[in-house]
Amino acid sequence: MSNKIQAVRGMNDLLPDEAERWEAFEDIVRDWLKSYGYRPIRTPIVEHTPLFSRGVGEHTDIVEKEMYSFEDRLNGEHLTLRPEGTASCVRAVVEHNLLYAAPQRLYYTGPMFRHERPQKGRYRQFHQVGVEALGFTGPDIDAEHIVMCARLWDDLGLEDVTLEINSLGEADERARHRTELITYLQGHESKLDEDGRRRLHTNPLRVLDSKNPDMLPIIEAAPKLMDFLGEASLKHFEEVQALLREAVVPYRINPRLVRGLDYYNRTVFEWVTTRLGAQATICAGGRYDGLVEQLGGKPAPACGFGMGIERVMLLWLEGQEEGALTRPDVYLVHQGEGTQKFAFRIGEMLRGAGFSAVFHCGGGSFKSQMKKADGSGANYAVIIGDEEVAAEQVTLKPLREQGEQRRLSVESLAEELAEALFSDNESDG
Numbered sequence: 001m002s003n004k005i006q007a008v009r010g011m012n013d014l015l016p017d018e019a020e021r022w023e024a025f026e027d028i029v030r031d032w033l034k035s036y037g038y039r040p041i042r043t044p045i046v047e048h049t050p051l052f053s054r055g056v057g058e059h060t061d062i063v064e065k066e067m068y069s070f071e072d073r074l075n076g077e078h079l080t081l082r083p084e085g086t087a088s089c090v091r092a093v094v095e096h097n098l099l100y101a102a103p104q105r106l107y108y109t110g111p112m113f114r115h116e117r118p119q120k121g122r123y124r125q126f127h128q129v130g131v132e133a134l135g136f137t138g139p140d141i142d143a144e145h146i147v148m149c150a151r152l153w154d155d156l157g158l159e160d161v162t163l164e165i166n167s168l169g170e171a172d173e174r175a176r177h178r179t180e181l182i183t184y185l186q187g188h189e190s191k192l193d194e195d196g197r198r199r200l201h202t203n204p205l206r207v208l209d210s211k212n213p214d215m216l217p218i219i220e221a222a223p224k225l226m227d228f229l230g231e232a233s234l235k236h237f238e239e240v241q242a243l244l245r246e247a248v249v250p251y252r253i254n255p256r257l258v259r260g261l262d263y264y265n266r267t268v269f270e271w272v273t274t275r276l277g278a279q280a281t282i283c284a285g286g287r288y289d290g291l292v293e294q295l296g297g298k299p300a301p302a303c304g305f306g307m308g309i310e311r312v313m314l315l316w317l318e319g320q321e322e323g324a325l326t327r328p329d330v331y332l333v334h335q336g337e338g339t340q341k342f343a344f345r346i347g348e349m350l351r352g353a354g355f356s357a358v359f360h361c362g363g364g365s366f367k368s369q370m371k372k373a374d375g376s377g378a379n380y381a382v383i384i385g386d387e388e389v390a391a392e393q394v395t396l397k398p399l400r401e402q403g404e405q406r407r408l409s410v411e412s413l414a415e416e417l418a419e420a421l422f423s424d425n426e427s428d429g
């Protein structure tokens with residue numbers, strides 16, 4: 001038996017090749033969010049458990065069975081690793097009174113924790129990009145969120161991602177629908193699965209959210225929430241759609257789309273793909289006008305969405321080349337008495353001039369150092385021996401492109417290197 005300690009099931013390491021791609025993704029995402037005027041917010045990964053039971057809802061999958069909750073050994077506080085970001089974001093906004101002066105467009109990204117059965121696209125530690133707009137009442141912000149997602153898929157070159165939307169109306173509209181839905185579901189109680197029977201009274205809307213294919217016929221024929229919406233809710237929904245048409249973002253109205261969390265009202269949406277099996281939703285969100293007040297703030301409208309980074313990455317990386325994404329400009333090879341200090345200084349000089357330079361550590365023959373230089377992926381080797389030190393010079397040797405090695409003065413190195421890298425790039429593409 002091996003005594004190696006392994007990562008916790010459902011929690012993944014991102015090794016350098018993959019982590020570089022995550023950083024590239026995060027760069028694109030940050031630029032995209034800034035282009036819509038969103039600003040970052042960072043909240044702790046651990047929160048008081050009642051934030052989620054109250055904020056996400058007692059009768060949701062997350063709160064009923066997925067949270068990593070524990071008692072602080074020292075003071076007995078009930079704490080939970082965040083399963084999603086909206087409740088934390090709203091808590092912070094209320095706690096710091098951010099809505100005092102103006103509405104807020106916010107985003108965050110980071111790990112979330114849910115105890116689920118791990119599979120492709122479903123993990124116990126996963127990552128989301130979350131976007132929240134607080135203090136905006138109109139349908140334009142709902143549409144902004146949907147349209148901005150469409151732009152990101154475009155920026156990433158994702159295909160086969162489609163949009164489903166629905167409206168959950170307001171509390172009183174849902175209450176009238178709920179009564180009829182319970183009556184209907186009671187008529188089919190024997191055909192409901194265990195979750196369905198339990199939710200029939202606690203959270204009947206959630207029965208419609210079931211992923212059990214056996215439940216589909218019952219769900220299909222259930223009373224539709226859309227038929228219970230009043231004039232204002234319908235108008236809001238119609239205006240969202242008008243803006244989507246204006247932006248030429250195709251959508252499908254899915255009357256069964258109810259979302260897994262309690263806090264939504266009016267517009268809800270999901271971006272789905274057929275490429276990830278049961279993990280079809282890569283991004284989901286909508287309006288949640290009641291949550292700010294529910295978490296102790298002055299009533300304020302809000303809407304937002306969460307994107308599953310692992311699922312988006314599975315789509316984005318499909319067909320992309322593997323291997324390292326970045327390579328250093330230079331690998332510094334040095335051999336001979338007194339060359340180490342000189343090479344060390346040249347390395348610092350190059351970094352100061354904006355180049356990436358890897359210093360050879362650990363000695364070894366010239367040949368073995370050149371092997372390391374090749375293996376590093378660097379574009380050039382800067383070679384320093386006794387002769388170079390004596391003459392205050394270096395040797396620049398191309399590693400990727402054809403070309404002779406050249407002896408250069410220390411003063412001209414940065415300029416010559418910049419020119420060489422530039423012309424390599426030109427000839428590449």
Ligand code: ATP
Nearest residue numbers: 116121122123126260281282283284306307308311
């Ligand atoms: P699902 O129906 O797939 O369980 P959900 O409704 O629970 O998703 P949300 O709470 O809306 O998901 O979270 C927003 C997004 O986060 C999801 O659309 C998905 O892309 C991603 N996500 C949710 N749970 C996981 C998970 N366990 N592993 C990876 N990504 C996840």
Ligand code: MG
Nearest residue numbers: 061062116260
């Ligand atoms: Mg889920």
